[in-house]
Amino acid sequence: MKKNLIASAIAATLLAAPFAASAGEAELLARIDKMAAELEQLKAELKASQQKTAVIEQKQQELASLAAPAVAPAPAPTPSAPIMASGPTTIIGGYGEINYNRPSKNASAAQTDVRRAVIGIEHRFDEKTKLVSEFEWEHAIASASDSGESAIEQLYVERQFGNGLRGKAGLFLIPAGLLNTSHEPTAYYGVERNFVETAIIPSTWREAGIGLSGDTAEGLSWDAGITTGFDLGKWDAASSEGRESPLGAIHQEGQLAKSRDLSVHGALNWRGVPGLLLGGSLFSGKVGHKTEGYTANDARVTVYDLHARYTPGLWDLAAVYARGQISNTAALNLTLVGNPTPVPKAFAGWYLQAAYQAYKADDYVLSPFVRYEQYNTAKSYEALPQGLGVAAQPDEKVTTVGANLKVGEGVVLKADYQKFKEDKTRDRLNFGVGFSY
DSSP: OHHHHHHHHHHHHHHHHOOOHOOOHHHHHHHHHHHHHHHHHHHHHHHHHHHHHHHHHHHHHHHHHHHGSOOOOOOOOOSSSSOOOOEEEEEEEEEEEEEEEEEOGGGGEEEEEEEEEEEEEEHHHHHHHHEEEEEEEEOOSSSTTTEEEEEEEEEEEEEEEEEEEEEEEEEEOOOOTTTTOSGGGSSSSSOOOOOOOIIISSSSOEEEEEEEEEEOOSEEEEEEEEEEEOOOOGOOTSSHHHOOTTTTTTTTTTOOOSSSEEEEEEEEEOOOTTTTTEEEEEEEEETTTTTTOOTTTTTTTEEEEEEEEEOOEEEEEEEEEEEEESSSSSSHHHTTTTOOOOOOEEEEEEEEEEEEOOOOTTEEEEEEEEEEEEEEEEEOOOOOSSSTTOOOOOOEEEEEEEEEEEEEEEEEEEEOOOOOOSSSGEEEEEEEEEOOO
């Protein structure tokens, strides 16, 4: 608009030229001076307007830059979603724990143990393919003359196919219970792992094979696979190992594992309600491996569990029921008569647990908890001729009361007391420190 005013002023000057002679030179000059002054005023106003526009644009840019951080960041990718990457990446993590146990009726048996140290390496080849590995050392020193152990806990390759579907091959954890796939010391309550998920479900339980898993929009996730299984030929009836954990005594862990008989497994978990997890799993396979002359080639191991966890507000509630069975063992147990630990037909257990976040300040979170569990590693045996059988053992009942103190995101201090109903010599006070990163 101001440009039009300037043009009009110039045009008026040109139109006024023919009348200069008649109006007089003085009048014409006066009119020219006046229009020149008006022209300078219009130019000044135009310059001021341009400067004002520049200031407004600068302020708009500053406001935009200040508002940018207020936008919520994109959520971190879940394990089931591809992680976009420009190239191969390698991540190193790990966990460990050091525990102190003091039997209340035999203080001289108190001991401290570097229970385990684990280093995990995950390498992502691209946004869909990764390698997962975990290397574990138990009891501080591993050698032929020590109690320590060095083991590969996981070693598998996983490929994501889209629509929540994933496939893997290698040595991986069986998706049973709550503890087996989340066994870092920062992930569970208590100094020691619970008995149901160590004596009945032999956590950490891994097998070599192939597996598929997937997720749905309704909160349902599933797992299925074909893997190695157990080797009943490893059963030592003269040892107490089978009484401590029947499956722990015959697991193969990927070490020269007999594979004539393979096993299948499946698991379902539902997370359709915030804070709630409901699930179950099943594992089954023969364990004789068609060994020539063996009396238990038709023996089969079947294990299943039901589990639930609910975290409303400051509460953390959990429950697990697990049951295992080894079938067709009567002929084998006849050859083991006189030994203290024949092969059980059934073993089972369950627990209830409640924890409460009682205190939180800065980086500290204190959560007292109580857990009651009942389990039996020799609940029943297959029938033998009278006088040759072994009586089933009563259920052991254990109450654990204690607290976890989390320090930041990766460190936890633990203390608890465990009371045993049947074998009271096992009552003990426990302290521990754990970490994961």
